[in-house]
Amino acid sequence: MAVEPILKGRGLVKRYGKVVALDNCDFDLYPGEILAVIGDNGAGKSTLIKAISGAVVPDEGEIFLEGRKVQFTKPTEARAAGIETVYQTLAMSPALSIADNMFMGRELRKPGVLGSVFRQLDRPRMEKFAREKLTELGLMTIQNINQAVETLSGGQRQGVAVARAAAFGSKVIILDEPTAALGVKESRRVLELILDVKSRGIPIILISHNMPHVFEVADRIHVHRLGRRLCVIRPQNHTMSDAVAYMTGARVPDTEFETA
Amino acid sequence: MSGTDNFESVVKERRTEAVAEFHEDKTLIKRFQHALHTTPALVPMIVLIVSIILFGLLIGNRFFSAGSLTLILQQVQLVGIVAAAQTLVILTAGIDLSVGAITVLSSVIMGQFVFRYGLPVPLAILCGLGVGGILGSLNGWLVAVMKLPPFIVTLGTWQIILATNFLYSANETIRSQEIQAEAPLLQFFANTFKIGADENGRGGATFTYGVIFMILLVIVLAYALRQTAWGRHVYAVGDDPDAAQLSGVNVRGTLISVYALSGLICAFAGWALIGRIGSVSPTSGAELNIQSITAVVIGGISLFGGRGSIVGALFGALIVGVFSLGLRLLGADAQWTFFFIGVLIIVAVAVDQWIRKVAA
Ligand SMILES: Nc1ncnc2c1ncn2[C@@H]1O[C@H](COP(=O)(O)OP(=O)(O)OP(=O)(O)O)[C@@H](O)[C@H]1O
Numbered sequence: 148m149a150v151e152p153i154l155k156g157r158g159l160v161k162r163y164g165k166v167v168a169l170d171n172c173d174f175d176l177y178p179g180e181i182l183a184v185i186g187d188n189g190a191g192k193s194t195l196i197k198a199i200s201g202a203v204v205p206d207e208g209e210i211f212l213e214g215r216k217v218q219f220t221k222p223t224e225a226r227a228a229g230i231e232t233v234y235q236t237l238a239m240s241p242a243l244s245i246a247d248n249m250f251m252g253r254e255l256r257k258p259g260v261l262g263s264v265f266r267q268l269d270r271p272r273m274e275k276f277a278r279e280k281l282t283e284l285g286l287m288t289i290q291n292i293n294q295a296v297e298t299l300s301g302g303q304r305q306g307v308a309v310a311r312a313a314a315f316g317s318k319v320i321i322l323d324e325p326t327a328a329l330g331v332k333e334s335r336r337v338l339e340l341i342l343d344v345k346s347r348g349i350p351i352i353l354i355s356h357n358m359p360h361v362f363e364v365a366d367r368i369h370v371h372r373l374g375r376r377l378c379v380i381r382p383q384n385h386t387m388s389d390a391v392a393y394m395t396g397a398r399v400p401d402t403e404f405e406t407a
Numbered sequence: 408m409s410g411t412d413n414f415e416s417v418v419k420e421r422r423t424e425a426v427a428e429f430h431e432d433k434t435l436i437k438r439f440q441h442a443l444h445t446t447p448a449l450v451p452m453i454v455l456i457v458s459i460i461l462f463g464l465l466i467g468n469r470f471f472s473a474g475s476l477t478l479i480l481q482q483v484q485l486v487g488i489v490a491a492a493q494t495l496v497i498l499t500a501g502i503d504l505s506v507g508a509i510t511v512l513s514s515v516i517m518g519q520f521v522f523r524y525g526l527p528v529p530l531a532i533l534c535g536l537g538v539g540g541i542l543g544s545l546n547g548w549l550v551a552v553m554k555l556p557p558f559i560v561t562l563g564t565w566q567i568i569l570a571t572n573f574l575y576s577a578n579e580t581i582r583s584q585e586i587q588a589e590a591p592l593l594q595f596f597a598n599t600f601k602i603g604a605d606e607n608g609r610g611g612a613t614f615t616y617g618v619i620f621m622i623l624l625v626i627v628l629a630y631a632l633r634q635t636a637w638g639r640h641v642y643a644v645g646d647d648p649d650a651a652q653l654s655g656v657n658v659r660g661t662l663i664s665v666y667a668l669s670g671l672i673c674a675f676a677g678w679a680l681i682g683r684i685g686s687v688s689p690t691s692g693a694e695l696n697i698q699s700i701t702a703v704v705i706g707g708i709s710l711f712g713g714r715g716s717i718v719g720a721l722f723g724a725l726i727v728g729v730f731s732l733g734l735r736l737l738g739a740d741a742q743w744t745f746f747f748i749g750v751l752i753i754v755a756v757a758v759d760q761w762i763r764k765v766a767a
């Protein structure tokens with residue numbers, strides 16, 4: 148392929164004690180594409196995206212963003228580089244409000260001395276922004292942007308997390324099972340949002356166990372097995388059963404990469 | 408896309424429709440529970456007001472006067488200041504058992520640096536404040552970087568600091584008269600101003616600088632916790648540290664800052680302690696640990712972290728003060744105070760559990 152990957156991982160290794168969660172794993176994400184990552188439970192998908200997003204530091208291996216080597220040691224560093232992630236656990240503070248959660252770690256301060264000296268948060272601006280993003284997503288009609296996240300349903304929480312990533316991601320957006328807790332209608336909205344983000348030219352990494360969704364939106368599918376990339380397939384050349392057979396080890400793919 | 412029936416397509420078109428609206432339960436109890444959930448200081452405030460009215464009715468003017476009510480403030484000033492420090496730590500789901508020890512050691516350092524080494528008083532005070540901040544940072548470092556449980560860390564530093572306090576001071580007390588004559592600044596927080604006193608300076612409301620400091624401290628911290636990013640991070644860390652870390656909070660820095668600030672506030676309490684008792688005594692302040700935790704719990708701050716407001720802790724301290732004075736004026740055995748405080752603690756924790764159910 149002539150285009151350079153926007154995000155590239157080489158030889159990533161992550162061990163948890165005796166468990167090898169990432170075993171010399173390679174990874175490529177190309178500009179403007181939706182890359183689905185599929186694999187069994189415990190295959191190491193979440194660990195892979197955590198290594199990319201700075202949530203875990205890989206023991207070995209290198210990561211390149213737009214050709215430049217990066218070493219994120221904190222999620223904030225990846226965020227500052229434009230990589231936004233919805234973690235499987237959602238990473239929200241239940242007792243804090245929706246607006247507080249959306250701006251956690253990147254709060255807006257009031258202009259002037261109130262902000263610079265008294266460090267006062269600009270609540271109205273943050274609330275307005277949060278409300279706009281949630282409305283854009285059409286996921287829910289939140290009555291009160293100041294209600295605590297713990298008073299939302301599981302699906303609504305997921306919606307807020309996705310909205311947060313979509314609102315701030317500028318280079319890459321990573322979604323770890325973003326529709327797992329969502330109803331049919333809400334899943335649909337998230338898929339629409341994913342396509343929406345793609346049309347803005349931002350590439351997406353989508354982890355999902357939902358094969359119909361994966362086959363519907365993905366440009367390429369990274370099949371993860373036993374801590375490494377088994378193969379990358381194109382959905383138009385394969386059936387869902389093929390994909391499941393590869394990822395469970397029932398069948399071995401012919402080639403590691405497919406050309407379109 | 409072979410094999411899937413198009414069951415999802417029916418929802419594709421309708422975008423504008425309202426989804427998942429909240430049908431709030433409008434019963435009175437539910438509303439009350441919800442109000443408590445958003446304003447956790449409400450319970451201690453109600454308890455405080457009710458107990459003031461109750462003792463006022465039982466005792467009359469002897470209790471319900473500006474003099475008595477401001478006396479309560481003077482009696483709780485130390486607990487109030489230390490409880491503010493304790494609140495910060497407990498909001499992060501930690502606990503600080505070394506607050507009393509840091510308070511005493513700071514006061515001893517302020518006194519000894521003046522009387523043993525002849526340091527200028529302001530410098531000695533700065534040293535005391537510095538030591539408090541450093542000891543707090545040490546707690547923070549052990550908790551945040553070494554990842555040791557706060558209870559164990561502060562149980563250890565409590566013993567270490569208290570022993571240091573006795574060893575260093577050689578158990579010596581610096582007497583009040585000496586301090587008054589040579590270093591009155593050490594008793595700064597004992598200064599008072601009166602409102603509505605008669606010509607002889609009797610009666611009316613009496614505020615010590617220590618009381619004013621306690622109130623200002625609570626106001627400043629309440630602002631910082633509600634209106635600044637740091638405050639939101641304190642809550643987030645107490646709520647779920649992993650989630651906070653993933654969503655971009657500097658968990659380690661926040662924890663260290665909280666423990667350091669707690670130590671610094673305790674050092675101020677040490678300065679106020681000199682004002683309160685007049686002398687510098689290495690045996691004073693021993694009960695501040697348990698009293699501050701009591702105030703925090705009665706104040707509706709969850710020991711599990713992430714919930715509660717610092718104003719609640721002030722109310723908690725005041726409730727204890729009101730009960731102590733009220734029962735004493737009633738002529739009751741002092742044990743009744745402990746009895747009722749015990750009941751209040753259990754009620755407060757039960758209410759905390761009930762409020763959390765709003766989330767379920
Ligand atoms: N913090 C951790 N400590 C120890 N082991 C871990 C940790 N996180 C992950 N692992 C292990 O690493 C392996 C890969 O886990 P990972 O969460 O990446 O899987 P996954 O592919 O995302 O699975 P799922 O589909 O269930 O989300 C598992 O065996 C898991 O037990």
Ligand SMILES: [Mg+2]
Nearest residue numbers: 192193194235
């Ligand atoms: Mg996972």
